[in-house]
Amino acid sequence: MNPKAIVLLSGGVDSTTTLAIALAKRYEIFSLSFDYGQRHRVELERARTLSRQMGASGHEEVKIDLRQFGGSALTDNIAVPTHRSADDIAVGIPVTYVPARNTIFLSFALGFAEVKQAADIFIGVTAVDYSGYPDCRPEYIEAFEKMANLATKAGVEGTAKYKIHTPLIQLSKAEIIRKGIELGVDYSLTHSCYDPDANGRACGACDSCLLRLKGFEEAGIKDPVPYRK
Amino acid sequence: MNPKAIVLLSGGVDSTTTLAIALAKRYEIFSLSFDYGQRHRVELERARTLSRQMGASGHEEVKIDLRQFGGSALTDNIAVPTHRSADDIAVGIPVTYVPARNTIFLSFALGFAEVKQAADIFIGVTAVDYSGYPDCRPEYIEAFEKMANLATKAGVEGTAKYKIHTPLIQLSKAEIIRKGIELGVDYSLTHSCYDPDANGRACGACDSCLLRLKGFEEAGIKDPVPYRK
Numbered sequence: 001m002n003p004k005a006i007v008l009l010s011g012g013v014d015s016t017t018t019l020a021i022a023l024a025k026r027y028e029i030f031s032l033s034f035d036y037g038q039r040h041r042v043e044l045e046r047a048r049t050l051s052r053q054m055g056a057s058g059h060e061e062v063k064i065d066l067r068q069f070g071g072s073a074l075t076d077n078i079a080v081p082t083h084r085s086a087d088d089i090a091v092g093i094p095v096t097y098v099p100a101r102n103t104i105f106l107s108f109a110l111g112f113a114e115v116k117q118a119a120d121i122f123i124g125v126t127a128v129d130y131s132g133y134p135d136c137r138p139e140y141i142e143a144f145e146k147m148a149n150l151a152t153k154a155g156v157e158g159t160a161k162y163k164i165h166t167p168l169i170q171l172s173k174a175e176i177i178r179k180g181i182e183l184g185v186d187y188s189l190t191h192s193c194y195d196p197d198a199n200g201r202a203c204g205a206c207d208s209c210l211l212r213l214k215g216f217e218e219a220g221i222k223d224p225v226p227y228r229k
Numbered sequence: 230m231n232p233k234a235i236v237l238l239s240g241g242v243d244s245t246t247t248l249a250i251a252l253a254k255r256y257e258i259f260s261l262s263f264d265y266g267q268r269h270r271v272e273l274e275r276a277r278t279l280s281r282q283m284g285a286s287g288h289e290e291v292k293i294d295l296r297q298f299g300g301s302a303l304t305d306n307i308a309v310p311t312h313r314s315a316d317d318i319a320v321g322i323p324v325t326y327v328p329a330r331n332t333i334f335l336s337f338a339l340g341f342a343e344v345k346q347a348a349d350i351f352i353g354v355t356a357v358d359y360s361g362y363p364d365c366r367p368e369y370i371e372a373f374e375k376m377a378n379l380a381t382k383a384g385v386e387g388t389a390k391y392k393i394h395t396p397l398i399q400l401s402k403a404e405i406i407r408k409g410i411e412l413g414v415d416y417s418l419t420h421s422c423y424d425p426d427a428n429g430r431a432c433g434a435c436d437s438c439l440l441r442l443k444g445f446e447e448a449g450i451k452d453p454v455p456y457r458k
Contacts, residue, residue: 062293063293063294065292098340099340099341099343099344099381099382100339100343100380100381101340103339103340103376104337104340107333107335107336108329108333110328110329110332111327111332111333112328114328114329115328134379134380134381134384135379135380139379140380143375143376143380144380146372146375146376147372147373147375148332150366151364151369151372152328152329152363152364153363156363
């Protein structure tokens with residue numbers, strides 16, 4: 001019987017590649033998405049489709065309302081910045097930062113892992129192409145892992161030693177895409193845009209689109225998703 | 230201007246006393262409750278009433294569905310144990326344990342704190358009258374605090390040094406109640422029972438009622454809430 005793992009899956013390039021890596025390591029996968037008041041539902045539908053098509057054993061979508069607290073362009077009526085240079089994107093913490101988002105996501109993943117008797121949690125954070133999110137850094141992940149093993153019945157009783165896997169943390173976007181192509185990821189099903197149109201077509205101008213396009217360009221691969229304009 | 234703090238408030242004896250302690254320390258308080266699929270809504274109503282009457286500046290109720298994952302008598306159709314001795318209650322991790330509950334609660338509190346520009350979070354956990362919850366121990370709280378300061382924009386930029394306050398952690402239930410009485414807490418508004426009847430009356434037999442009754446008895450104070458039968 002394969003060990004079980006939880007994979008945080010948003011349906012973007014990074015989390016989808018992370019799912020492919022976890023599957024290649026022969027884990028039995030339960031994927032987890034969050035409906036957190038982001039502006040669009042495209043990524044939730046893509047995550048569900050990707051999970052099923054790639055061979056996860058289960059998928060859960062957790063509804064939480066981060067809009068209640070506010071404080072981010074991803075959940076409030078703050079304009080998403082567009083057409084920024086890679087250098088500008090790399091400076092400081094962006095307006096798309098959602099307070100404590102990865103901490104909340106990993107906390108749910110931990111509860112899900114304990115119930116499923118999984119000890120392994122995969123998250124597709126990356127510290128290269130650094131996007132300014134404090135909760136994507138290795139020192140944060142280590143601190144969360146330590147806390148997780150003190151927080152839980154399984155951790156305390158020694159039936160599980162929780163491990164937060166971050167297989168992308170040292171990879172550039174181009175390296176992530178090359179890795180995913182090697183593993184057979186169909187990137188036409190992924191979604192990255194912060195501000196898609198009604199047909200789900202990407203804007204090509206927000207930070208997420210720009211980092212994605214730059215990654216495909218550097219990988220020498222054509223991005224298969226449709227862009228408007 | 231008083232510094233702001235977030236108080237996790239369930240409407241029970243411990244969290245209500247914690248709120249009184251935080252108010253006595255002259256913080257401006259924003260209280261936070263969770264509708265997490267627990268079996269009854271009495272405690273949510275009590276928390277809102279207590280927050281308002283005691284003088285908090287705001288109260289938020291966050292809806293999250295922990296039933297989705299299962300794994301606890303508090304959220305599943307598992308029988309809540311009754312009439313156990315204090316010694317039995319103290320042994321092992323109870324069926325009312327909800328996987329990663331305090332981690333999820335504290336993660337939301339952290340997001341709320343960052344948005345409200347509060348650096349202080351109060352939680353009424355206690356390691357005496359030890360109820361077997363791993364996420365009530367000092368080493369867990371310390372690990373969470375360390376993680377919180379790595380997780381957030383405010384923590385990383387140095388605009389906030391997050392502190393998790395656990396003013397009850399070394400107090401027995403009787404000491405908590407005496408402290409609350411000193412601070413003027415009206416315990417008739419609090420609710421502790423895992424299994425109240427339709428009128429909100431406590432069962433007097435679940436672990437939570439038994440610990441509460443024992444605490445009032447040891448404090449030499451009559452518990453003002455109504456019990457059925």
